[in-house]
Amino acid sequence: MTDSLLVICANAFAAVLGLLAFLAGAMRLLLILFPERPHAPGGSFADPTLAAAIAAASARTFPGSRVTRIQEIP
Amino acid sequence: MSLMSMAAADASVWVLLARNSGYLGLTWQNLVMFIVGGVLIYLAVTRNYEPLLLVPIGFGAILANLPLAMLAASSEYVHEMPDRTIPLLQLVYDAGIKTELLPPVIFLGVGALTDFRPLLSRPITLLLGAAAQIGIFLAALGAHYIFGFSLQESASIGIIGGADGPTSIFLTAILAPHLLGAVAVAAYSYMALVPVIQPPILRLLTTRHEREIAMPVARPVSRAAVIAFPVMMALLVSLAVPTCAPLIGMLMFGNLLRESGVTERLSKTASGPLINIVTIFLGLVIGATMSGDSFLRPQTLFIMVLGVVAFAGSTAGGILFAKLINLALPARKRLNPCIGAAGVSAVPMSARVVQGFVSAQTGGRVNPLMAAMGPNVAGVIGSAVAAGVFLALLGP
Numbered sequence: 001m002t003d004s005l006l007v008i009c010a011n012a013f014a015a016v017l018g019l020l021a022f023l024a025g026a027m028r029l030l031l032i033l034f035p036e037r038p039h040a041p042g043g044s045f046a047d048p049t050l051a052a053a054i055a056a057a058s059a060r061t062f063p064g065s066r067v068t069r070i071q072e073i074p
Numbered sequence: 075m076s077l078m079s080m081a082a083a084d085a086s087v088w089v090l091l092a093r094n095s096g097y098l099g100l101t102w103q104n105l106v107m108f109i110v111g112g113v114l115i116y117l118a119v120t121r122n123y124e125p126l127l128l129v130p131i132g133f134g135a136i137l138a139n140l141p142l143a144m145l146a147a148s149s150e151y152v153h154e155m156p157d158r159t160i161p162l163l164q165l166v167y168d169a170g171i172k173t174e175l176l177p178p179v180i181f182l183g184v185g186a187l188t189d190f191r192p193l194l195s196r197p198i199t200l201l202l203g204a205a206a207q208i209g210i211f212l213a214a215l216g217a218h219y220i221f222g223f224s225l226q227e228s229a230s231i232g233i234i235g236g237a238d239g240p241t242s243i244f245l246t247a248i249l250a251p252h253l254l255g256a257v258a259v260a261a262y263s264y265m266a267l268v269p270v271i272q273p274p275i276l277r278l279l280t281t282r283h284e285r286e287i288a289m290p291v292a293r294p295v296s297r298a299a300v301i302a303f304p305v306m307m308a309l310l311v312s313l314a315v316p317t318c319a320p321l322i323g324m325l326m327f328g329n330l331l332r333e334s335g336v337t338e339r340l341s342k343t344a345s346g347p348l349i350n351i352v353t354i355f356l357g358l359v360i361g362a363t364m365s366g367d368s369f370l371r372p373q374t375l376f377i378m379v380l381g382v383v384a385f386a387g388s389t390a391g392g393i394l395f396a397k398l399i400n401l402a403l404p405a406r407k408r409l410n411p412c413i414g415a416a417g418v419s420a421v422p423m424s425a426r427v428v429q430g431f432v433s434a435q436t437g438g439r440v441n442p443l444m445a446a447m448g449p450n451v452a453g454v455i456g457s458a459v460a461a462g463v464f465l466a467l468l469g470p
Contacts, residue, residue: 005218005225009211009232012463019314019459020204020452026310027197027303034298050444052189 099141103366110369111135111361114259123266127239127357131259134361135369137163147171147362149251163362166355171247171254176356177240178324183349184240184454185304185328186341188421192447194303195292198399199413199445203452205395206417207460209235209388213380221376226250229464231377234261235384236457237268237420243360244321245461249468255364256374260381265420271382272389272415272427279393280411285435287410289445297335304329311459317469318462322455385418392417392449409445416446419453 002008055067092098114132118125138146147167160168170176193199214232217223223231226249233245234257242261246254264271304326312319331341392414400408412432416424425446432440 003225005215005228008225008467009215012460012467013208013211015315015463016207016456016460017201017204019311020200020456022314023307023310023455024197024200026306027194027200030299030302030306031194031197031293031295034296034302036294036296036299052191053444 094142096141096143101141101366103370104139104141106370107135107139107364107366110364111139117263117266121266124262126353127262128266130354130357131262131361131364134163134358135255135364136361137358138362138365145362146365147359148365148368149247149254149363163359166359167362170352170355171243171251171359174244174247174320176352176359177244177247178320179352180240180349180356181321181458182324182328183344183346183352184421185325185330186332186345187349188325188329188332188451188454189447190303190329190451191295191300192292192444193449193451194295194299196445196448198409199417199448200452200455201399202392202396202409202414202417202449203419203454203456204417204459206388206392206414206419206449206453207236207456208391209384209386209418210457210460212387213384216383217376217380221373221380223373223376224250226468227253229468230257231380232384233257233457233461233464234264234377234381235388235418236453236460237261237265237385237388237418237424238454238457239265240356241321241457241461243356245464248465248470252368253373253377255360255369256377258360259364260377263378264381264385265423268385268418268420268423269427269430271385272418272424273431275386275389276393276412276415276428276431279390279397282435284397284411285432286440287408288440289408289410289413289442290406292444292448297333300333301330301335304333307455311455315459315462315466317465318458321458321461325454325458388418389415410440410442413442413446413449417449417453417456419450419457421450421454422447424453425450 051070054070058065058067111132114128114135117123118128118132137143144161145163147163149172151164210232213235214228217228217231218225230246230250230253233242236242239258239261242257243254246257308323308326311322328344331337331344393411394414396409396411396414400411403409410432412428416428418424425443428446429441429443432442
């Protein structure tokens with residue numbers, strides 16, 4: 001194997017970028033295979049990350065509580 | 075016999091006690107390291123700089139420099155006195171660092187604490203987490219070609235740019251264990267300094283128009299996808315780069331415990347008591363490697379300088395790559411390039427810094443916290459993969 005760190009680093013960076021690009025593709029495939037089903041009107045909230053943040057904040061303020069419904073008021 | 079005359083008669087006892095006292099054995103290096111340890115504790119307590127790590131590291135550094143106390147730990151320790159037990163922190167070092175046990179257990183806890191939904195909902199941000207590892211390689215090149223470090227030492231120094239303490243410790247313990255203390259202190263110090271290091275680079279590399287880009291709401295992610303994600307990642311990454319399997323495997327296992335919804339007790343243990351216990355031992359033993367004669371060398375100063383280069387390089391890499399991706403995206407799908415800076419890992423501080431910066435620059439109109447969390451958690455994966463690649467190419 002080469003002793004040149006320049007060559008090693010260039011290849012290592014390419015490997016990291018290539019592998020993570022491949023993983024990004026695999027994640028897209030995962031989302032296609034397991035799509036989020038549309039919820040009934042007035043049912044669950046659309047943005048899961050926001051819902052998770054609201055649930056976490058609620059649990060911190062009111063320990064033991066559970067968020068069952070979030071409604072966005074336009 | 076009076077007390078005075080007894081004391082005089084047994085003066086030899088006092089001489090013996092004095093000879094065995096640490097005070098007589100103190101060197102200037104010990105004193106300087108007491109100050110270094112004190113500064114780390116001071117920064118943790120008063121500035122809240124990574125207190126969970128810097129307090130144990132600072133106190134460990136003080137313990138390691140107590141003469142005759144046998145509380146230092148070293149990769150070069152040889153058990154020369156069979157009649158004596160192994161020194162306390164050396165025992166922890168041998169059992170936890172040499173065996174590569176502690177960093178992966180920390181990753182288990184990190185996995186149980188991490189929500190990968192922001193990444194899953196925008197897979198493209200995984201690329202930002204990859205691009206933001208470029209600082210690792212820039213710093214490694216600087217370490218080798220400017221400061222003359224060996225290949226293995228350079229890789230260990232470069233990994234500071236991954237902004238991931240356990241990954242830095244994992245790689246350095248294998249490739250350059252004699253640099254462990256300096257690399258860990260640099261990694262955790264600069265992680266704490268992310269709010270100082272990143273905003274000027276964000277200001278320099280982005281335009282006002284780019285900071286105003288409000289990214290659309292991310293797509294929803296199903297529960298099945300969230301559960302399948304850690305299994306898929308552990309398989310694909312570990313098959314591609316087996317040397318990073320201890321880190322990625324444990325990270326993803328911890329995340330599976332969190333997301334499966336049926337192992338709440340295990341998830342709580344991994345993200346609570348277990349990670350806390352391991353953090354205590356890891357911090358203390360890293361501090362214990364910082365004996366004055368090994369830490370107070372010009373190399374430590376070089377490592378601190380290179381650490382800044384690594385962090386700055388990674389931040390710039392993430393931002394510039396986001397701008398590059400934007401060239402290929404339609405206008406409505408463009409990324410706010412500021413989120414690329416969060417690709418340096420340092421979860422969640424880096425994402426919060428990006429949010430604070432963008433929010434301040436746009437008068438609160440744009441608030442990309444969730445968008446920045448994507449590259450932020452991608453950075454954890456990216457730095458672990460970079461460490462694995464280095465191990466595969468330069469490891470024993």
